[in-house]
Amino acid sequence: MSVKKQVCVLLSDQGCGVLPVDEIGEDMGLFEIGFDSLRYMEFIVLLEEHYGIQWPDDALEISSATKVKDMIGVLEGCL
Template structure:
């Protein structure tokens, strides 16, 4: 399973999200797909545990612009 597929799985209702994986589109913001700050921190913990990484400090707070593709890129960068 690719990093992209794993991240989408964790963002979906299989992880800590609310939508099924097939409804997760990379350009949608996390707020649009049902995340709030608490759910986002759950995601950060899941990503760190799953990929054995430390999530970048600059991405530890969710913003209105935070989208799925940014999460994928951050994980790919940290998971080298």
């Protein structure tokens, strides 16, 4: 599974999110898809466990500007 697809799955109701995976686009904001700081940290834990990585400290904050494509980019940088 591609990094983009895996991120969308983990952000969806199949992971720790609320929306079906087919409703999540990479240009959507995390707040827009139902995330808050707690749900975001759950997502980070899932990514770290799934990929065996350490998420960068400078990417641990969520803001209204944080988009799905940003998460994909950070993850690709960790791999």
